[in-house]
Amino acid sequence: MSMIRVENLHKHFGGFHAVDGATLEIAEGSITGLIGPNGAGKTTLFNVIAGVLPPTSGTVTMLGDSITGLPPHELFHKGLLRTFQIAHEFHSMSVRENLMMVPPRQSGENLWDAWFKGGKVAQEEAAIRKRADEVLEFLTIDHIADEKAGQISGGQKKLLELGRTMMTDAKVVFLDEVGAGVNRTLLNTIADAIVRLNREKGYTFVVIEHDMDFIGRICDPVICMAEGKVLAEGTLDQIKANEAVIEAYLGTGLKNKVKDGVA
Amino acid sequence: MTARGYGLFALMALALACVGAFQSWQLAITILNMSLISAIMALGVNMQWGYAGLFNVGVMGFTAVGGLAVVLIAQPPVPEAWAAGGASALLGLMLGVASILAAVVVYKRLPKGRLRGLAIIGVLVAGYLVTSAVFGPATKAIEAVNPASEGYLGGLGLPVVLAWPVGALFAAGVAWVVGKVSLGLRSDYLAIATLGISEIVIAVLKFEGWMSRGVNNVSGIDRPVTRPVELQAAPWVQSLAETLGWSVSQTASVVSGLGYAGLFALVLAVLIWLSERAWNSPWGRMMRAIRDNEVSARAMGKNVTQRHLAIFVLGSAVCGLAGAMMVSMDGQLTPGSYEPLRFTFLIWVMVIVGGSGNNWGAVLGGFVIWFLWVQVEPAGRWFMELVTSGMADGSDLKAHLLSSASYMRLLTMGVALLLMLRFAPRGLIPER
């Protein structure tokens, strides 16, 4: 069964059709790359699937159940996680707290328990804190664990976005350009982690990226969107060879490749 | 709390002690009692703004609703009024509620479209007509019963302390409705909506005389603490006065005032314990996350709408509780006195000056601002006298300035506020 199925989805802003009849399928257990020119509608598609925006028309199903128009917090509890292209950190909280707030069903989030069941809450907290510290270490940002998230560098915020998805068990994770602004060496480590999570825990990933190396390293299959529709689908090599994709998205490299021109 | 916090509270206590020593202990306790109530209101607003970033400018309405509870609980019923129209007034109310419910049912059942709109309007209009046909004459009849001192249904005649939790419940109920309707709005739009709703609440209190006596005020409400006048007759008070070397009336006032102070402090202590514990738990972390970034909190699985509603109801309930406490201390409900400046904006000043997002800050803000609100008057006069002391006696300017000394009250308040904000822009005890 496919993890996510999007059928004839439309999202219109006024007269503008940001997503214009997209139909696609994300296989369970895959790491699907989603590429396409700027403004192709990738982020909008994510937002509709994740319940941030209501669709104009069309349906989304997850493991066969319709999730069209469900609010984001319900989707989260169904195991659908996502990151934001423009970092959405909790700016006045420390980096560690940003992670610790993620795990669902914390009993301390219930006022009654918070007031009268201190012991139970403290126990849970210790476990959550340990997990957060592990994630921070993995992302090489453990030294800023106590900084306010509003005051960390742009790339660090991106890492934090990714870190939040690692705080809980998910079924499918949508990554919206986690790589933009992240150091390439670190990005490789992240790529390995994604693959590991996919293998070991069976998470499905959908990855928007403009870095073809990164896509090539982890994704199969790859979907290319353009103008709100699916332009091409297949392995990365197939996509790279697709004329339409080259014209709309990949281009043919630098014209002024070497400064002061060889020619 | 930090050392700075302890220091500031100590300073505040010192200021009150100075009032006691140099002005009078009765005054110090009068200020203390209202400060305690203000601190509770500030705690309520801090829950909404400091925890959740909800811009509620309807504090006045919730305070007033809490106050109304005191009348409805503690006042003796007026049998003549009940006989004149009590039953039909209640029936009218129920009809009103029923027609709103009917409209909601129509909204839920019918598909979207013109038919639904028309049906809802139809239900509401019919409901309005029927309701007012029953309700109007009933209230007229009630208000005609001995209008000079009654003209309303009265209350249940229960012990007045019971009115405090009921006041909180009333406010919570109103807040639930308000929240359901308006919490979809953001920041300033929520502010003006809540402000509007609080004005509506006050209008109801002012015009529905059958319930609250409207602008005619309800006075002489039962008190939770024995009044000084009665205490003066008590032998132990008289002997206490002798030991202290005070007059009996002063002793009685102080004793009675301390009685209130004890009750209020108890309530405040419980509230602050609960608030601190909640704020420093995962619940508090979740609220801060929601405040910082709602979109993201939603994506992280938090039901923002529900949490907002809950905190809105909770904070409003605290304001309602304070409102009920205030009315039971004053012994009267005066709907005409509920003004946004005094019951909404002043409370906001307390929260912000104290330090929003910090419970102790809000409490300190309640104390400091109320203290200033009362004490800037003599300060302003004193300042004016200082300014004019150099001028020739009998000069027009001096006369004008001295006669304008009353306006120094708000001016001084403004200067004090600006100074505090300047030197502690994040509040006296800021959020960490």
Added chain:
Amino acid sequence: MAEPFLIGDAMSGGYGGADILHSCTIAVEKGEIAVIVGPNGAGKSTAMKAVFGMLKLREGAVRLAGEDITALTPQARVAKGMGFVPQTSNIFPSMTVEENLEMGAFIRRDNIRTTMEQVYALFPILRDKRGQAAGELSGGQRQQVAVGRALMTQPKVLMLDEPTAGVSPIVMDELFDRIIEIARTGISILMVEQNARQALEIADKGYVLVQGANRYTDTGAALLADPDVRKSFLGG
């Protein structure tokens, strides 16, 4: 050797707490491209801000064409011919795309039409979207607006903080092409990049910053060739 056109010399400073920059030097010659790379949180953006006067330096100086501009406000530096695209919040979200570009040319008194045409030619999508509020654009489109805004200034030195983050490969190539062209006209370019290999390919000079200090400084090609640098900072 004569002093570079723009130099942030031995800069130390931070955001009020501990120092972020530790005697960090970055410079660019006239008509050349200098690229700064380094891990996340190394202080690259901080160094850029410091050069632009958006951060108080505890030590060190910034000089433009030999003149010490350490004490100037950012808007005075703009008047001196510096242009900057910050890494984040680099557009006017509620103004239209066209107004964003106009604001880039705020200090210019001459006709801006031709420059605007050049920007539209570089980023064709912006022409279609010119009446739309910039805040409603996609991430990559915003980035194009941000760069376009800086180009409108026609500065003598252009500072770009990760201009290619989030733009598609085809646009990135166009952008780098255009940057080379701009540099050829005598304008200095100082940029931070995480698409470091492509960026260093066109760079005359490269800086590797680590923890607020210069780790490696060399020509772009040399850095690309250095296996240590490749492995630790360029992703192999």
Added chain:
Amino acid sequence: MEFLNAFISLSNFMLIPALAYGSQLALGALGITLIYSILRFAHFAHGDTMALGTAAVIGGTFALQGAGISIAPLPTALLAIPLGVVAMVIYLLAADRLVYRYYRRVRAKPMIFVMASLGVMFVTNGITRLFMGVGETRFEDGARFVFSVRDFREFTGLAEGLALRNAQAITIITALVVMVALFWFLNRTRAGKSMRAYSDNEDLALLSGINPERVVTITWVITGILLVLAGTLYGLDKGFRAFNYFQLLLPMFAAAILGGLGNPLGAIVGAYVVALAEMGVTFAWRRVASYLLPDGIEPSGMVQLLPVDYKFAVTFMILVIVLLFRPTGIFKGKVL
């Protein structure tokens, strides 16, 4: 004839007063919305600053009257407006230097600005009263009416009369002129655009070479002009009483928010909606209806949507309902 009478009656009791009141609110709301969008806070001192500005104009008017200068039939106060504007701009800039600038520098949250403006409100409140006292001051001179009810009846021979006061006519005309000028300024001039840019992204405005202090100064200058105009026109129409200006604060905010904060057009539309709501919803149609209905049928009740008791409540009810359907105002406003 009957229809004409009905219309005249409606205009006399509702349309013209609402238009005049709406125009006064609009000028005030424009100032609020401008400060909100550019300096990013809700300016609570607006009502009281309006009072102080009007007080300055009144001072000038009395001086002019004393010197025997007049422009009858127009009120002398119009001549004194420039003086009031200068005084208020100085006052506002001083307040900015002494109070707000610091918070801009430390990048304080909007709420801190709001509280600071409350402080300024209290101070201004005191200054106005020290300066003008608290009683009602009338400073209108020149002709009171363009035409009065009695003139109108005589002239037209209709049963119903219509009054148009000078102050109302001047208010409506001024408001229109000012609105057009403000739009032109904000959308077409460099200074106007730099203000919008600053309001959008302060840092980036800096990087575009915009001098923030200049933007702030221009904002206060325009605000000064707007609030002195609004205050003077209101005072001419209804008499000057410091406390009334403070009371105007809420309707002005309601207008600005209802229209969509930060949106000048919204402020204007919002102001007229508030004015019409206040006057219209509780308007008793009986008199108008009695003309329109066929002879013999007299309306029995007041033909009123709601009793006047709930006049203010109704205004707010409309406001809440509008916001429920348009959560950021009639014209999409900003959210801070």
Added chain:
Amino acid sequence: QEVKMGVLLGYTGPIEDITPYMADSAELAMKEVSDSGLFLDGATITPVRADSTCVDSSAAQAAAERLISSDGIVAMVGADCSGVTMAVLQNVAMSAGVPMISPSATSPAFTTTESNGMFFRTAPSDARQGVILADIVLERGFNSVALTHTNNDYGSGFATAFAEAYTAGGGTITTTVPHEEAKGDYSAEVGTLASAGGDALVILGYTDGGGSTLRTAYELGAFEQFFMGDGMYGDALIANTGEALEGTVGTIPWAQGDGAEAFAAVAEAAGVRADSSYTRESYDAAAILALAAQAAGEATPEGIAANILAVANAPGEPILPGELAKGLEILANGGDIDYVGATNVELVGPGEAAGSFREYIVEDGEYKTVKFH
């Protein structure tokens, strides 16, 4: 020797425009007493002002507490609005045993409320005035009127009393519309009143809201004839409404005889504005407090409270404004006085005043007495 008396009025807030003149008038009486040199062997009275705010009862209580326990006043003039007055009485003055005379709290509740003999007022309750005004309106042949009142206990109580008497006398009230003070614009209210119609408009309010309503109604041609109560009386109204007021008829508590004129003369000599609302009542309140102290022979709260009724009511030598010295002297010699004052004060036990009312008409921009009721 210095005796302190409080003047607790709302110097800021909704009625801030009339309180300064009330305070001036009260202090005028105190000054008259001090200057006479006859008060308690040459003692002087020092007035101490405090702000009641009119609406904020908590602040008012604190202010009253400060006056009593810190400044050490022996009695106070005040407070003004009924809500704060009740709060001050119940929570501060009664327990401290300090007498207060309010010049303007007209709510009927004070008539019945228990006060331990600490509360008095010089303003008669509105119930009677309502009846008298209703008679006047009917007498003048207006059988159908529209009614508007300021929306507080004064206005609503007054309106109830008026309406009851008026309809009982055969008149019809077309509509009753409350109005709020300090709103500036009253066209909506006038629109409704005009729509309801009626031969005249009865306005029971204050100079601000009532005055604006009157002017608006006149200018919109809604009504030609107006009736009004005591709250609006004053030269300020004439100045602000001009020709609209011509022919308006109204009532005001007023000494039958020379009291009011005497007060006007005293006030004018001292440069105090006498023609504003409740200035007469304020003067009388202060005068009674001083006279009561003199009668007691000591300036103590108990002494004053015990003697208020004695000096205010018959029997005894009638005392008018400006004649306080005479009163003091009589009392010093053990005589008896009946303080008439500016408003013909008659205190019907604690909490209630009776007095005569003057019917006036505005002609040529002046208030002309028609007769007394």
